[in-house]
Amino acid sequence: DGGITQSPKYLFRKEGQNVTLSCEQNLNHDAMYWYRQDPGQGLRLIYYSQIVNDFQKGDIAEGYSVSREKKESFPLTVTSAQKNPTAFYLCASSETSGVGYEQYFGPGTRLTVT
Amino acid sequence: LAKTTQPISMDSYEGQEVNITCSHNNIATNDYITWYQQFPSQGPRFIIQGYKTKVTNEVASLFIPADRKSSTLSLPRVSLSDTAVYYCLATNNLFFGTGTRLTVIP
Numbered sequence: 001d002g003g004i005t006q007s008p009k010y011l012f013r014k015e016g017q018n019v020t021l022s023c024e025q026n027l028n029h030d031a032m033y034w035y036r037q038d039p040g041q042g043l044r045l046i047y048y049s050q051i052v053n054d055f056q057k058g059d060i061a062e063g064y065s066v067s068r069e070k071k072e073s074f075p076l077t078v079t080s081a082q083k084n085p086t087a088f089y090l091c092a093s094s095e096t097s098g099v100g101y102e103q104y105f106g107p108g109t110r111l112t113v114t
Numbered sequence: 115l116a117k118t119t120q121p122i123s124m125d126s127y128e129g130q131e132v133n134i135t136c137s138h139n140n141i142a143t144n145d146y147i148t149w150y151q152q153f154p155s156q157g158p159r160f161i162i163q164g165y166k167t168k169v170t171n172e173v174a175s176l177f178i179p180a181d182r183k184s185s186t187l188s189l190p191r192v193s194l195s196d197t198a199v200y201y202c203l204a205t206n207n208l209f210f211g212t213g214t215r216l217t218v219i220p
Contacts, residue, residue, distance in 0.1 A: 004157075033208070042201065043158070043210040058208070090157050097208070102148065105157025 003027065004106035006091050011111045013085075021076045021109045023091035029104070031097040032074035035090045036060060037108075043090060049074055050097045078111065085113045118202045123215040132189045134214050136202030139183050147178060147185045150201045152213070158201060162187070192218045 004025045013019045025032065031050050035043040045058030049068040063082025068074050074093075078085045088110050092103040119137040126132045138147070146165055150158035162169055164176040164185070175188040185204075189196060199213040 035210070042212040045208055045210075048208060088155070092157065102160040102163060103150075103158075105159070108155065108157055110155070 004091060004093055004104055006089075006106035006109050008109060009107065011109055013111070013113050015113055016080045017113075018080060019078050019085075019111065019113075021078065021089055021091075021111070023074045023076065023106060025072055025074075025093045025104075025106075027093055027104060028071070029093035029095050030071070031094045031101070032068065033092040033094075033103065034058075034064075034066065034074070034076045035092065037088045037090060046076065048097065078113075085111060087111060118204050118211050120200075120202050120211060120214045122212065123217070125217045125219055126192055127219050128193055129191050132192050132196075132216060132218075134187045134189075134200055134202075134216070135184060136187070136204070137184050138202070138204035141182050141204045145204050147176065147182075148203045149174070149176065149187045150203070150210075152199045152201065158210070161200070189216075192216075194218050194220065 007022045033048040034046040037043050044060050046064050047055050047066045049055040052068055052071050055066050055068050065077045088108050090108045091106045094101040094103045146163055148163040149161045151161050152158040162174045162176045164178050166178050169176045177186045197218045199215050201210050201213040
């Protein structure tokens, strides 16, 4: 059963702590993405990766970090430098990052920082 | 990168055809136009994609005029389960706007 998994579904942290969100795909896709969505808003791109060991910043990369050591995994770390980390985080993948390739999304992780 | 403009919200009665228009005046020659659907607390789901003229699949049709500066997503005979946010992308698929919130009324 191919797809993208994100874990956990809900995550609670205290302010000042780093937290890592998991994203795994078994679709053999080269490209992976992280988006942030705030209530009533659209998706904003945090980071994306076109290939293993390479990634690029999106619109709102400050306060976040990623790694892409394996093709199937693209974890996102929300650092204490991120001023408003509470949000819904979505991971996606596509065959490549070129034009015309649809993205497949995971179920999302809702992060609450207090 | 081509920015897109969509209506913020639309209402429709159940059983009607719904047309959502997206404006993308700065679309690049190699840009495709892609539409996604998102339900609350879920990731977006691909609906349809096209480059020009008309594309149809089992759930929707996409109309793109010759100048490609706009596109229209057409949902035939909507049901309550079509209530969702619809996003139009006219870039290399990395950038989502705020979308159109469609509410289907019984």
